[in-house]
Amino acid sequence: MRSTIKWGNRNFKLLLVLLLSVILFLTFLEPVVSLTIGGTSGGYFNGTLDEVAIYGRALSSAEAINHYKRGMAQIKVDVRFSNDTEVWANWINYLNNPSGIVSYSANYSQYRINLTTYNSSLTPEIFRFTLSYSEEISSSFTINSVNITPKNPNRNSQLNCSVNVSSDNTFDVDFLWYVNDKKNITWNSTVSCAANSVCYTSINVSNLTYGESYICSARAYDGSSSTPWQNSSEVVVNNSLPNVTLFKPVNGNLTLFNRTPTLYWNSSDSDGDNLTYELRLRCMAADCGGFLDDLIVNITSTSYTPSDLLQVDVPYNWSVRAYDGLNWTPYTAEWNFTIESALIVNIVSNLTDFGSLSAGSTANTNDTGDTIYPFTVRNDGNIFIDLVIKALDPLFSQAKLNTSYFQFKASNSSESNNAYDYSTSQITWANVTSYNVTLVNSLNFSDSSDEVDVDFRITVPDDEPSGYKDSVIRISGKKS
Amino acid sequence: MTFSNRYRNIALFFVLVSMFLAVSQPVSALGIAPANKDLNFEPYLAKDIRYRILNTNHEDLNIRIATSGELANYIIFNETSLHILPEESERYVYAKVRLPESIGAPGPHRLEILFYENHTSSLVGGATIKSSLEVISTLTINVPYPSKYVEAGLYILKPQAKDEILFRVPVTNKGSEDVESVYATIDISSRSGFIDSVETEQSSIKTEGAARLSASWKYTHVKNGTYNATAIVDYDGKQTKISKPFRIGDINIEIADVKLKDLRIGEISKLTILLRNIWNEDLDDVFGIITLTDPSGTELKKFKTPSTAIKSYGLSEIDSYLDARDLRPDLYTLKVEIFYKGYHFVRNIPLDLAKPAEYESPKEVSEITVLALIFSALNTLILLILIYRWRSNK
Numbered sequence: 024m025r026s027t028i029k030w031g032n033r034n035f036k037l038l039l040v041l042l043l044s045v046i047l048f049l050t051f052l053e054p055v056v057s058l059t060i061g062g063t064s065g066g067y068f069n070g071t072l073d074e075v076a077i078y079g080r081a082l083s084s085a086e087a088i089n090h091y092k093r094g095m096a097q098i099k100v101d102v103r104f105s106n107d108t109e110v111w112a113n114w115i116n117y118l119n120n121p122s123g124i125v126s127y128s129a130n131y132s133q134y135r136i137n138l139t140t141y142n143s144s145l146t147p148e149i150f151r152f153t154l155s156y157s158e159e160i161s162s163s164f165t166i167n168s169v170n171i172t173p174k175n176p177n178r179n180s181q182l183n184c185s186v187n188v189s190s191d192n193t194f195d196v197d198f199l200w201y202v203n204d205k206k207n208i209t210w211n212s213t214v215s216c217a218a219n220s221v222c223y224t225s226i227n228v229s230n231l232t233y234g235e236s237y238i239c240s241a242r243a244y245d246g247s248s249s250t251p252w253q254n255s256s257e258v259v260v261n262n263s264l265p266n267v268t269l270f271k272p273v274n275g276n277l278t279l280f281n282r283t284p285t286l287y288w289n290s291s292d293s294d295g296d297n298l299t300y301e302l303r304l305r306c307m308a309a310d311c312g313g314f315l316d317d318l319i320v321n322i323t324s325t326s327y328t329p330s331d332l333l334q335v336d337v338p339y340n341w342s343v344r345a346y347d348g349l350n351w352t353p354y355t356a357e358w359n360f361t362i363e364s365a366l367i368v369n370i371v372s373n374l375t376d377f378g379s380l381s382a383g384s385t386a387n388t389n390d391t392g393d394t395i396y397p398f399t400v401r402n403d404g405n406i407f408i409d410l411v412i413k414a415l416d417p418l419f420s421q422a423k424l425n426t427s428y429f430q431f432k433a434s435n436s437s438e439s440n441n442a443y444d445y446s447t448s449q450i451t452w453a454n455v456t457s458y459n460v461t462l463v464n465s466l467n468f469s470d471s472s473d474e475v476d477v478d479f480r481i482t483v484p485d486d487e488p489s490g491y492k493d494s495v496i497r498i499s500g501k502k503s
Numbered sequence: 504m505t506f507s508n509r510y511r512n513i514a515l516f517f518v519l520v521s522m523f524l525a526v527s528q529p530v531s532a533l534g535i536a537p538a539n540k541d542l543n544f545e546p547y548l549a550k551d552i553r554y555r556i557l558n559t560n561h562e563d564l565n566i567r568i569a570t571s572g573e574l575a576n577y578i579i580f581n582e583t584s585l586h587i588l589p590e591e592s593e594r595y596v597y598a599k600v601r602l603p604e605s606i607g608a609p610g611p612h613r614l615e616i617l618f619y620e621n622h623t624s625s626l627v628g629g630a631t632i633k634s635s636l637e638v639i640s641t642l643t644i645n646v647p648y649p650s651k652y653v654e655a656g657l658y659i660l661k662p663q664a665k666d667e668i669l670f671r672v673p674v675t676n677k678g679s680e681d682v683e684s685v686y687a688t689i690d691i692s693s694r695s696g697f698i699d700s701v702e703t704e705q706s707s708i709k710t711e712g713a714a715r716l717s718a719s720w721k722y723t724h725v726k727n728g729t730y731n732a733t734a735i736v737d738y739d740g741k742q743t744k745i746s747k748p749f750r751i752g753d754i755n756i757e758i759a760d761v762k763l764k765d766l767r768i769g770e771i772s773k774l775t776i777l778l779r780n781i782w783n784e785d786l787d788d789v790f791g792i793i794t795l796t797d798p799s800g801t802e803l804k805k806f807k808t809p810s811t812a813i814k815s816y817g818l819s820e821i822d823s824y825l826d827a828r829d830l831r832p833d834l835y836t837l838k839v840e841i842f843y844k845g846y847h848f849v850r851n852i853p854l855d856l857a858k859p860a861e862y863e864s865p866k867e868v869s870e871i872t873v874l875a876l877i878f879s880a881l882n883t884l885i886l887l888i889l890i891y892r893w894r895s896n897k
Contacts, residue, residue, distance in 0.1 A: 278536070278555070309713030310673035313658030316715070331661075336537055366638050367534030367557055373634035380630055398634055403559060406538055415635060479632055492630040497619070501639035502538040 099137040107131075164190045164248065169241045169255040176237075177263050177294040182228035184239030184255060187221050194245040198224045201238040201254075216243075231260045233349060264352050265292035265345040267300070274358040280365055282335070282405050282468075285328040288343045288355070296347035302327050303354065308337035335364035335406060367403035368410070368500040371474070372396050380483045387480035389434060398477035399436055400498060402466045407503040410466060411459035412477070418455075418494035421484040425456040428482045429494070433463045436474035442467045443475055452480055455496070465503045531636055532560040535618050539641040543711045544612075548602040553595055554640060556618055561589045565621040568596065572614030574644060577602050584621070602644070609648040609677075616640045645677060647710060652678030653685065655736040659749040666723055668749065670701070672716040672734050676708040683707050685738040687716050692731050693783060694815075708738075727752025728783025728815075755781040756789060756841050758850040759818065763837075768856055769828050776821045776839055780813035786843050787812045791821055794838040795854075803830070832857045 060075065061068035076090060101114040108131050167187040173180055186196050198212045209228075216222035228237065239255040270287040272279055290298055299321060306316035314334040320327065333339060340357040377386050377395055388397035402408050412431060414424050422428035430452040436442065448463040463475050477498070534557030542550060558564055564587040568580050581597045598616070606612055619637035653674050660669040672687040686705040691698045703716035716736075733746040760777035774793065780786050791808040806823065813819040825837075835854040840847060 308673075309715040310656055310675065311658075311671075311715075313656075313660065313671070316660075316671065336539070363536045363555075364538035365534055365536040365555075365557060366538035366640065367532060367559055368636055368638055369532035369560065370634045370636060373531050375632040377630040377632075398632075403532060404534060404538070408538075418630065418632065481630060481632075483630075493633060494631075495633050495635050497635040497637055499617075499619075499637035499639055501615070501641060 101135040101137075103133050103135075105131045105133070164188075164192075164194070164243070164245050164250065166241060166243055166250050166253045169239055169253050171237060171239050171255045171258045174256075174258055176231055176258055176260050178231050178233055178260060179295040180229075180231060180260070182231070182237055182239075182258070184224045184241065185221050186216075186223075186241040186243065186253075188216065188219070188243045188250075190218050190243065190245055192218050192245050194218070194243045196222045197242045197244070199240050200228060201240065203236055204238075233260055233262050235260045262347065262349045263293040264350055265290050265294075265296070265298050265347050267343050267345045267352055267355050269341070269343065269355055269358045272358075272360045274360075276360040277363060279360050279362040280405055282332040282362060283329050284333070284360070284362065285326050286341055286343075287326045290325055290345055292345075292347055294347060296349075298345045298347055299323050300325070300343050300345050301351075302341065302343050304329065304339060304341045306334060306337055307340055307359070308334070311337060333362055335362045337361065362405065364406050364502065365404045366406060366408055366500055366502060368408070368498065369401040369403040370398055370498065371401050372399040375479055377481060380481070382483050382487055383485045385480065385482040387430075387478060388476075389432075389478040389480070397434070397479065398496070398498070399438075400462075400466075400475050400477060401436075402442075402468045402473040402500075404468055406468060407465045408468070408500045409464045409503050410462040410475070411499045411501075412455070412462040413457055413459045413497050413499075414455045415457075415495040415497055417457075418481060418492055419484050419487050420492075421487045422482075425454045427454060428484055429455045430480045431455050431462070431496075432478050432480075434476045434478050436476045439467075439472045439474040442472040448475075455479075455494075459499060462498065466500075531562060531620065531634060533557070533564065533566070533618065533620060533636040533638050534559055535616075535638040535640045537640060539643065541643045541645060542600065544602065544606060544644050544646040546602070546604045548600065550600040552598045552600060552642070554598065554616070554618075556585065556587065556594045556596060558587050558589075558591055558593060561592065563587070563589050567617075567619055567621050569617045569619070570614055571617060572612075574602075574606060574612055574614040574642075577606075578614065578616070578642065600642070606644065606646060609646045609652075612644045612646060614642050614644075616642060647679045648677055649679055651680050651682055651739050651741060652676070653682060653708070653736065653738050653741075653743060655687070655734060655743055655745050657689075657732060657734045657745045657747050659732060659747060666721055668720045668722065668751075670703070670718045670720065670732060670734065672703055672718075672736060672745075673713060674706075674708060674716060674736055674738070675713040676710050679710060681707070681709050682738045685714060685716070685736065687718070687734045687736045689718055689720070690733045690735070691720060692733070693728065698725065698730070722751060725751055726783055726816075727755065727781060730783075754786070754843065754846050756786065756813070756843060756846070756848050757781055758839055758841060758848060761837070761839055761850065761852055763825060763854070766825070766827060766854070766856070768830055768832055771824050771826050771828065774823050774825045776808065776823075776841070778811070778813055778819050778821065778841060780815060780817055780819070783815050785812060785814050785817075789813055789819070789821075789841060789843045791823075792840045792842065793823065793825070794840070795825070796836045796838065798834050798836075803835070827856070830856060 082090070099116070101116055103111045103114045105111040111133065114135065165188070167189055170185050170187075172183050172185065176182055184198050184200070186198075188194060188196065194216055196214050196216055198210070198214065200207050200210050210224065210226045212225045214222050214225050224239070231237075236257050236259045238257050240252050242252045243250045267288055267290045270289050272284060272286070286302065286304070288300070290300070292298055300323070301319060301321050304315070304318040306314070311334040315329055315331040316334075318329065338359045338361050340359045342354040342357045344354045345352045375388055375396055375398060380386055386395065388395050400410060414429070417424050418429045431449070432452050433443065433448050433450050443463040444465040447461070447465075449461055453460065462477060466475055467473050536555045536557060540552060542548065556566060564585075566585045566587060568583045568585075570578055577600060579599050579601070585594060585596070587594050617637055617639050620635050654677050655675075656673045658671040658673075660671055670689050672689070674685055674687070676682050684705055685708055687703045688700060689703070690700050699720065699722070701718040701720045703718040706714040706716060708714045729748055729750050731746055731748050733744060736743045736745070757779040758776060759779045760775075762775040762777070764773045764775070766772040776791055778789065788810050789812065790810040793804070793806055793808060794802055795804040796802050804826070808821045808823040811819045811821050833856055835856055837852040837854050839850045839852065841849075
């Protein structure tokens with residue numbers, strides 16, 4: 024069926040209303056209208072807006088709270104660093120960093136973002152995360168190393184701190200020291216340095232104490248920025264033990280002469296300490312004759328002469344150790360020596376000339392003053408000796424040996440008293456014989472008392488023909 | 504210078520040279536090292552020994568070597584006649600010792616090696632006596648004793664600590680068997696008898712070996728004097744003894760008092776010196792030398808006193824006289840020196856002769872004297888009281 028539209032009828036009226044609605048709708052919706060947030064055409068809000076969202080409807084109060092809760096307060100960003108991706112530093116809360124900037128010098132960084140909500144029914148999402156960085160510190164201004172020299176100091180060392188800095192410009196370095204982990208301002212210094220140089224403290228640390236630890240800390244400043252403080256490795260003041268080496272008599276010397284030999288050694292100490300020594304001297308034989316057989320003595324010099332005599336023909340061992348005020352060194356390996364018994368007879372005056380004598384006359388060396396000399400015998404060896412005497416030939420042709428015509432006796436030398444045993448020596452006139460008889464016993468070898476005179480008395484037989492007369496007297500010495 | 508003067512001068516020169524040659528004394532020295540050597544006997548022992556002939560005076564020496572003793576045939580030198588030049592300070596010679604299977608009785612067998620100057624005689628003139636030198640080195644060969652046998656020594660060494668004496672007892676095993684246990688007991692005694700005893704450690708000694716035993720003795724209440732130590736060495740049930748005297752402290756004589764009776768200028772006064780022997784032995788032949796000096800130190804008088812003997816810990820007086828007849832009033836010093844053998848004790852006494860008076864050296868009042876005086880006073884008091892009562896009763 025086909026209908027006909029007429030203004031006057033009811034269908035026509037409905038058609039007009041519909042048409043007007045469309046026009047009105049198009050009139051109100053179609054035109055583009057500018058929307059301004061945070062400001063008007065006359066000015067803007069001076070601040071920051073976030074959590075901006077546009078809904079096509081009005082939100083309920085609960086929806087508005089949830090929107091807030093999904094905001095930035097629930098985003099937590101952490102960062103950590105590593106140079107090798109194996110060992111990581113602790114996480115740092117990025118947003119809680121006061122400066123809002125994380126400074127680091129590591130090769131790698133790792134970020135962690137946590138979104139949390141108070142309502143488990145909510146499902147917050149991150150649509151976009153932007154990471155940006157800027158290199159705040161110039162890579163050409165860094166401290167490469169801080170070092171203390173010497174690395175193994177002793178008490179007499181002087182510590183110096185050096186800093187190796189990479190810098191295109193000149194810079195200053197502040198030095199400070201830690202002693203036993205406590206800052207010590209005594210040696211604080213600031214040094215101006217050339218670009219890319221190694222800088223040294225201007226004050227050396229001295230008067231070190233054994234056992235103390237030292238750390239040097241340094242910071243560079245180039246006029247605009249400073250490096251962080253950087254510490255050196257710790258150095259500890261050590262005590263270097265002295266070194267002792269025996270010098271002489273050389274090990275195994277078997278022909279020493281002096282009964283009180285001086286023992287020498289050398290020593291060195293890198294600490295430069297004043298050293299004292301302990302010497303041990305031991306007679307290695309069971310029977311050392313009552314002479315020095317075991318001695319331990321403290322000495323400040325590097326030599327020692329025993330005050331007591333040592334025994335002859337037995338080995339002595341000796342060694343030395345040193346003390347530097349803190350520690351003793353071990354004893355050196357023992358050296359040995361032997362003083363060889365030496366029998367040396369020295370006839371200082373070995374010619375007695377009586378000059379011309381008449382038959383029947385008597386002369387002797389004992390009371391004739393200085394004109395007729397006796398023999399003077401000296402013990403130049405290192406042991407007590409006995410002397411015996413005999414004539415190799417008679418003095419007179421008319422008087423045999425072992426007669427009163429030719430006699431001898433021992434007497435004190437002008438140089439020595441108490442040099443021999445008077446009680447067993449021949450100190451009164453006795454006949455010179457062709458065989459050995461005692462002259463003196465126990466003639467001392469000490470320089471102050473080692474001489475004896477041998478006096479002679481001769482009587483010219485009445486019938487002795489004139490002419491030169493002589494006799495050779497043999498004096499034999501052997502160990503007492 | 505005339506011809507005759509020239510000859511006179513030449514003659515004078517020769518006379519002077521002759522006198523110099525006659526007066527100058529030649530020097531000759533000879534030495535040998537070692538001076539002795541010990542070997543332990545073993546059948547067919549072969550041993551080489553080195554000797555050093557010492558030319559300490561750097562002389563031209565002609566030396567001969569010879570041996571003497573029962574074992575002289577068992578030692579041979581590489582050379583027996585040597586000419587040592589002045590530039591040689593020593594010359595080594597070597598001996599070969601070649602022993603037979605046995606050499607007789609146990610004990611030491613000594614042979615002497617003689618190094619002597621081969622003297623050439625030359626007449627000097629008149630009656631002259633010249634010297635020829637010989638030095639003798641002894642070689643001792645010890646034949647072990649059968650079974651167990653030791654020889655011991657005893658040495659008294661310097662004290663290691665105050666009031667301490669160290670005894671060393673070297674013991675040498677000269678037997679044919681090892682000694683399992685050896686120790687020594689050392690008895691210390693004085694003239695008045697036994698004082699103390701100390702014992703050494705124990706040891707063992709292989710044959711031909713030796714041990715050094717030691718013991719120290721602390722003495723605290725022993726007076727200075729001479730003592731005797733006897734080491735009784737006990738080895739596997741056998742014993743040997745050795746004794747030695749030793750001293751504690753040193754001989755000391757105290758000049759206890761010096762009295763000058765009625766010393767006056769112009770007179771001779773008796774001088775008495777009281778001496779005390781602080782030693783545990785009697786001392787003989789003790790004498791003094793008295794020296795009087797004026798204030799300037801000039802020695803005016805010096806004389807020796809008679810000698811005296813002082814018993815151990817006893818007192819003795821020496822009387823002598825001081826002649827003051829030629830002295831003027833002044834302040835003098837009397838030096839009293841006491842001599843005993845090598846010992847010497849001195850006391851200086853000021854003599855004030857400006858005020859002549861009897862001089863006695865200051866004396867200390869002993870406690871005994873004080874007690875005796877108090878006792879006497881009490882006795883007198885009691886006696887007086889008794890007399891008083893007796894009279895009162897009368």
